[in-house]
Amino acid sequence: MEAIKINFLLLVCIQITAYCYADTPANCTFADVSGKWTFYESARNKNKHENCTLMGQVERKIKIDLQYPNIAKDEFGNFGTWTMVYNQGFEVTVNERTYFAWSYYIQDGPNVTSVCDKTSPGWSHDVTLRHWACFYGRKQRPMPLKVHRDPFHSLLLESSGPTHQDFSNLVDEINRKQNKWEAAVHEPFLTKTHAELLKIRGGKMSWLAHRPQPVPPTRELMEKVAGLPQSFDWRNLGGINYVSPIRNQAICGSCYAFSSMGMLEARVRVQTNNTQTPIFSTQDIVSCSELSQGCEGGFPYLVAGRYGKDFGVVPEQCNPYQGHDGPCTRDTCYRHYTARYSYIGGYYGGCNEYAMQLALFQGGPISVAFEVHNDFMSYKGGIYHYTGVESPSFNPFVLVNHAVLVVGYGVDGETGEKYWIVKNSWGESWGENGYFRIRRGVNEVGIESIAVQATPIP
Ligand SMILES: *[C@@H]1O[C@H](CO)[C@@H](O)[C@H](O)[C@H]1NC(C)=O
Ligand SMILES: *[C@@H]1O[C@H](CO)[C@@H](O)[C@H](O)[C@H]1NC(C)=O
Ligand SMILES: *[C@@H]1O[C@H](CO)[C@@H](O)[C@H](O)[C@H]1NC(C)=O
Ligand SMILES: *[C@@H]1O[C@H](CO)[C@@H](O)[C@H](O)[C@H]1NC(C)=O
Secondary structure, eight states: OHHHHHHHHHHHHHHHHHHHTTSSOOOOOHHHHOEEEEEEEOOSOBOTTOOTTSOOOOOEEEEEEEETTTEEEETTSOEEEEEEETTTEEEEEETTEEEEEEEEEEEETTEEEEEEEEEOSEEEEETTSOSBEEEEEEESSOOOOEEEEOTTTTOOTTTOOOOHHHHHHHHHHHHHHOSSEEEOOOGGGTTOOHHHHHHHHTOGGGOOSSOOOOOOOOHHHHHHHHTSOSOEETTOBTTBOOSOOOOBOOSSSOHHHHHHHHHHHHHHHHHTTTSOOOOBOHHHHHHHOTTSOGGGOOOHIIIIIIIHHHTOBOBGGGSOOOSSOOOOOOOOOOOBOEEEEEETTSSTTOOOHHHHHHHHHHHOOEEEEEEOOGGGGGEEEEEEOOOOOOOGGGOSOOOOEEEEEEEEEEEOTTTOOEEEEEEOSBOTTSTBTTEEEEEOSSOGGGTTTOEEEEEEOO
């Protein structure tokens, strides 16, 4: 009887999912998701490529209490960890099993209803990667529905974009207003539509309705960081470069894949003293990862992290970059796997400048995500900060998150201003040979709020 009831619920859920699961994501925050859940899990005999939409009969119920700040406690009293993944889903690891699912939502025209006490069907397996299953979660206490407007709905994105004159005006105003950094028109952006520029800046799935703030560093962390060098750059460590070349994501919201592969590439170099210098396939991520949304966006935590651990990544030549969504062709190339991954600070919302510095120094480059304002697109050199210069011709721009790779940090010799050194994926002709520097220590455009580390197995 119980099984029949659960299956019925699931059917309703599948029917809703079928027509709504396409547009912008849910807005479920820590406060909405923390609390007591029941996970309904299928038989643990699935293939790892299982399409969990049709998850089959529920065979197990697991009760888990998600507590502050990242404690997951199961019904037997075992303690594990959990984290939000943006405001779009959450991952739980307890009693030697790990679970990930997207939060449930319904889109009806411009209105998005987040159903934060429920998940879409997700994936679970032993921490040793055996016994795959599908599951979905229900919070024991129902939460109020939350409705927001899809910021991209009814925007006339396809037809036009800013003109050359619009770009020139913006650049002039930025350079008039301040002299910490220099703006210039970036030729390749001139002919793009708003929709294309949106992909270049991150893709609509990377829209973030609620950004966490950095947490204050502990004394212990500050003491450790006090022992680090004043400046540090993985591109030049005693004359040796551990960072792979700059690439170009083109017109595809795949920055998260470039940030993720860039991190794994650099860390393999670090871990093998540059005897292995792989370039990993970003197209494999765009085409094959169900933990991201192809050219509409995604998250390094799930790509360098969970996808890298569960499925592994392949060399570039195995699936060369095309810059558009496409069918996944499964190959037999050698796969590199991720051994460990985490949000820096231990969970989404636990980040700060000091934790980032330490992780960068100890393990290699780290993935970060920040808000791309209009002025950033025209960055040419210097230490970036948001100038406040906006232009109506760049509307309908909505702030989205762009994922990039922090490879170092330093202090400006003249002004004493602290900065991060960051690798972008807009080609070598953008910025400082494909890189930019950005103000450090003040969470500039959110760059110190969401950072990820992942350790590859060379
Ligand atoms: C999974 O199955 C559903 C329902 O049959 C289908 O609509 C969806 O396209 C499938 N997804 C993938 C990635 O195959
Ligand atoms: C969306 O919400 C608005 C305001 O609540 C409402 O007026 C409108 O009818 C809704 N649109 C749809 C398609 O449900
Ligand atoms: C997302 O949820 C948070 C917390 O409930 C709320 O503060 C924020 O306004 C929401 N964002 C949108 C766009 O509705
Ligand atoms: C790492 O590589 C450098 C440059 O090839 C070499 O000089 C150095 O000895 C290597 N270090 C180790 C520990 O092998």
